[in-house]
Amino acid sequence: MLKNRIIPCLDVKNGRVVKGINFVDLKDAGDPVEQAKIYSDGGADEICFLDITASNENRDTIYEVVEKTSKKCFVPLTVGGGVRSIDDINKLLNCGADKVSINTAAVQNSKVVEDSSRKFGSQCIVVAIDAKRKNDGWEIFTHGGRNPTGINALEFASKMEKCGAGELLVTSMDKDGTQSGYDIELMQKISSMVNIPVIASGGVGTLDHLVDGIKSGASAVLAASIFHYGTYSVNEAKQYLASKNIPVRI
Amino acid sequence: MDVTIVDYKSGNISSVINSFKEVAKDKVNIEVTSDLDKIKSSDKVVLPGQGSFKSCIDGLNGINGLIDTLNEFALNNKKPLLGICVGLQMFADVGYEEVETKGLGWISGKVSKIDNQNGKYKLPHIGWNQINIVKDSKIFKDIESNSHMYFVHSYEFIPNDNSVTAATTDYASNIVCAVEKENLFGTQFHPEKSDKLGLKIINNFIKL
Numbered sequence: 001m002l003k004n005r006i007i008p009c010l011d012v013k014n015g016r017v018v019k020g021i022n023f024v025d026l027k028d029a030g031d032p033v034e035q036a037k038i039y040s041d042g043g044a045d046e047i048c049f050l051d052i053t054a055s056n057e058n059r060d061t062i063y064e065v066v067e068k069t070s071k072k073c074f075v076p077l078t079v080g081g082g083v084r085s086i087d088d089i090n091k092l093l094n095c096g097a098d099k100v101s102i103n104t105a106a107v108q109n110s111k112v113v114e115d116s117s118r119k120f121g122s123q124c125i126v127v128a129i130d131a132k133r134k135n136d137g138w139e140i141f142t143h144g145g146r147n148p149t150g151i152n153a154l155e156f157a158s159k160m161e162k163c164g165a166g167e168l169l170v171t172s173m174d175k176d177g178t179q180s181g182y183d184i185e186l187m188q189k190i191s192s193m194v195n196i197p198v199i200a201s202g203g204v205g206t207l208d209h210l211v212d213g214i215k216s217g218a219s220a221v222l223a224a225s226i227f228h229y230g231t232y233s234v235n236e237a238k239q240y241l242a243s244k245n246i247p248v249r250i
Numbered sequence: 251m252d253v254t255i256v257d258y259k260s261g262n263i264s265s266v267i268n269s270f271k272e273v274a275k276d277k278v279n280i281e282v283t284s285d286l287d288k289i290k291s292s293d294k295v296v297l298p299g300q301g302s303f304k305s306c307i308d309g310l311n312g313i314n315g316l317i318d319t320l321n322e323f324a325l326n327n328k329k330p331l332l333g334i335c336v337g338l339q340m341f342a343d344v345g346y347e348e349v350e351t352k353g354l355g356w357i358s359g360k361v362s363k364i365d366n367q368n369g370k371y372k373l374p375h376i377g378w379n380q381i382n383i384v385k386d387s388k389i390f391k392d393i394e395s396n397s398h399m400y401f402v403h404s405y406e407f408i409p410n411d412n413s414v415t416a417a418t419t420d421y422a423s424n425i426v427c428a429v430e431k432e433n434l435f436g437t438q439f440h441p442e443k444s445d446k447l448g449l450k451i452i453n454n455f456i457k458l
Contacts, residue, residue, distance in 0.1 A: 002421055003378045003398065040445070045378055071268050076400060076443050093262040098443060120261050121301035123374055123402040166374055166402075197372050219372060249378040249398040 003249045005045035005220035006210065006237055007078075007199065008227040010035055013052045015061030033068045039227065040073040042234040045249060047073060048101075048222060051081030052144065063095045070096025080128055080169070081144075089116050093124065101126040101169055104142040107149055107156070110163050117164030126199075127165040129153055131186060132173040138186055145173050154189055161194045168194065169222065171201040179205025179225065182213045191217030207232060207240040214246050253456060254281045254292035258309040258316060261300030266334065269442035270296065273452045286319045294455070295323055299336025303345030303361055303405065306336045307353065317354070324356060328433045330458050332389070338429065338436030339407050347405050357431050359409035364422055371422040373404045379419045379427075381439070387416035387430040389437075389454045397447050399439035401427070407438065 011018040016030040036047045047069070051062040059082060066079055079092050080101030089100045105112045106127045117125045130145050131138040131153035138153035157168055170190055172183030182200045191198045197219035204210060204223035213221040226232050232240075238248045253274065255266055263282070270280045281288055289295060297320070299306045310317050324331045333341055342353040345361035353361070366373050383395040399419075406425045409415060417428035419439075427438040435455060441448035 001380060002375065002401075005377050070265060071272070074265075074269055074272070074443060074445050074449055076402075094264055096264045096268060098262070098265055119301075121305075122404075123300065123376070124262060167376065195366070195369050195372055196374070197376050219377065 001247055003045070003247050004214045004241070005199075006234060006241070006248065007046045007048050007220055007222040008039045008044050008234055009048040009050055009201070009222050009224045010228075011050050011052055011224065012062060012065060012081075013054075014058045015053075015065055018052065032065050033072060036069045036077075037072050039234055040075045043238055043250065044075060044234045045220070046076040046078060048078045048080070051079065053082065063091060066092060066095040066097050078126060080126070085112065086116055086119065089120065089125075093120060097124075099124045099126050099166070101128045103128040103130065106160060107140060107142050107151065110159060113160060113163040113165055117166065122164045122166035125165055126167045126169050127160040128169040128171065129157060129160075129190075130171050130173050131183075133183075141173060145176075153186070154193060157190045157194055161196050165196060167197045167199060167219075169199045169201055170218075172203060175203030176201075178203055181205065181209040182216065182221075184212055184216045187213060187216035187218050207237055210237055210241060211244050211246060214241070251294070251456075252279045252281060252292040253294045253296065254283060254289050255296045255298065256289065256316075256320070257282050257284050258306075258313055260298060260306050260309045260336070263298045263300070265440075265442045266296065266298045269449060269452055270456070273449050273456060278456055284313050284316060286315050289319050289323060294329060294458070295320070295331045296455075297331060297333045297337035297340070299334065299338075299340060301336065303336060303339055303347040303353070304349060304351045306340055307345070307351050310340070320354070324434060330433050330435065330455065332455050333434070333436035334442070335403060335438060335440060338438055339405060341429070341434065341436055342407055342409075345405070356434055357409055357414055357429060358411060359407060361405050361407050364404060364406050364425065367422055374402055375404065375421045375425075376402045379421060379439075381417040381419050381427055383417045385416045385430060387428065387435070388458055389430070389435050389451050390416065390428070391454045393447060393450060393454075398444070399427070399437075399441070399448060400443040400445075401439045403438060407436075
C-alpha cells in the first residue's frame with residue numbers, strides 16, 4: 001500500500017539554515033546538510049529545501065548545499081525558491097536534486113512547466129502554489145507571497161496539471177506561520193480536482209494538523225517549524241499518524 | 251571490479267551515481283560513461299532511465315553503437331545488468347508512452363500506463379510503497395517482503411511470462427516492480443532513493 005509522506009522543509013538563505021533545529025549534539029546548527037541528514041535518518045520520506053536567498057550574487061550557494069546533501073541523504077530531495085528557467089532546473093538536478101519546485105516562473109510563463117516536464121520528466125517537476133483566500137475562492141501570489149496575481153488558485157492548479165506538473169505543493173498564505181493547521185478546504189478542493197498528488201503546506205502546529213492534512217486528500221504533508229524547533233521529531237510524527245490509522249512508512 | 255552506469259542523457263542520474271559511489275566506497279570502481287569500449291570491458295552495467303519510454307529509447311539510439319554494445323553485454327556475454335525505472339521498462343518489446351515505441355526486447359512484454367480506475371488513483375504513483383517479494387532474487391538478499399521502496403512512475407512493465415517477476419507492489423492493481431531473468435535485473439522503484447534498504451539492494455547487485 002502506498003504510504004502518506006511526511007516532508008520536513010528547511011529554509012535556506014545564503015547556504016545556511018534560517019530556522020534551525022535545537023539539537024544539542026548538532027555540530028553546526030546552521031548547516032543544511034547536517035540537518036537534512038538528521039531528518040533522513042529520522043525517517044523523513046523526502047527532504048525539501050526552500051532557498052530564500054535574496055541577492056543574486058549568493059544564488060549559487062544552494063547548488064553547493066544540494067550537492068553535499070545528495071551525497072549523504074538517500075531519500076528524495078526537492079529544491080525550490082528562485083527557480084526561473086530550464087537552465088536553473090538542469091543545474092539543480094545535476095547537483096543531485098530529485099525534484100525542483102517552481103513558483104513564480106510557472107505563473108509568469110506556464111511554458112517553463114511544459115518544457116521542463118517534457119525534458120526532465122514530470123516526476124521531477126513540482127509546481128508550488130501560494131494561495132490566499134479572497135471572496136469565495138483563493139488567489140495565487142508570486143515572489144514568495146509578495147505579489148498578488150488575480151489568478152484563481154483552483155483554475156491555476158488544473159492548468160498546471162495539464163502542463164505536465166508531477167505534483168502540486170499547495171501553501172495557504174493565510175495559514176502559513178500561524179501554527180493553526182492547514183487550510184483544509186483549500187487542500188480538499190485542489191486534491192479532489194486534480195489527478196496528481198498534492199502536498200499540503202502552511203500552518204502546521206500540532207501532530208493533529210498533519211492528520212487533518214492527510215484526511216483532506218493530500219498525498220503528503222509538509223511542515224517546517226514543528227520539526228525545526230524540535231517540537232516533534234519526524235519519527236514521533238509518523239508514530240502519531242500510524243496511531244490514527246494513517247498509513248505511513250515506519 | 252568495474253561497474254558502469256550508462257550515461258545516455260536520460261535525464262537526472264546524479265542520485266544513481268551518488269548512491270553507487272556511497273556503496274562502492276573505494277572497493278569497486280564506478281564509471282559513468284557512454285564509451286562503448288568501457289561498457290564492453292566492465293563487469294556490470296547499470297541502466298538508469300528517467301523521463302518517457304520514448305525519450306530514453308531515443309537517448310540510447312542517439313549514441314552510435316550503444317544498443318548493439320548493450321545487447322552484446324546482456325545477451326551474448328550474459329554479464330549482470332541492472333535496469334532502474336525506465337531502464338527496466340526498456341527491457342520490454344514495446345512501450346506505449348507518448349507513441350508506440352520499440353523496446354530492447356530482452357524480456358518479452360509491454361509497458362503500459364497504470365490503470366488508475368477512472369481517477370480513483372492519482373498518477374504518477376509517487377512515494378513509498380511496500381514490495382511483495384515473489385521470487386528469491388539475488389538482489390533481494392537480506393531484504394524482507396513488505397519492505398518500503400520509493401516509487402515514481404505512471405507506466406508499468408507487464409511481462410508475458412510471470413516467472414521473471416521478482417516482486418510486485420499494490421497500486422490500483424498488482425504492479426510488477428522487480429524482475430530477474432538470468433543475468434538481467436530490474437527495479438521499477440528507485441533503490442538509489444530508497445534509503446538504507448535501497449542501498450542494500452545496490453550492494454547486493456555490486457556483490458553478485
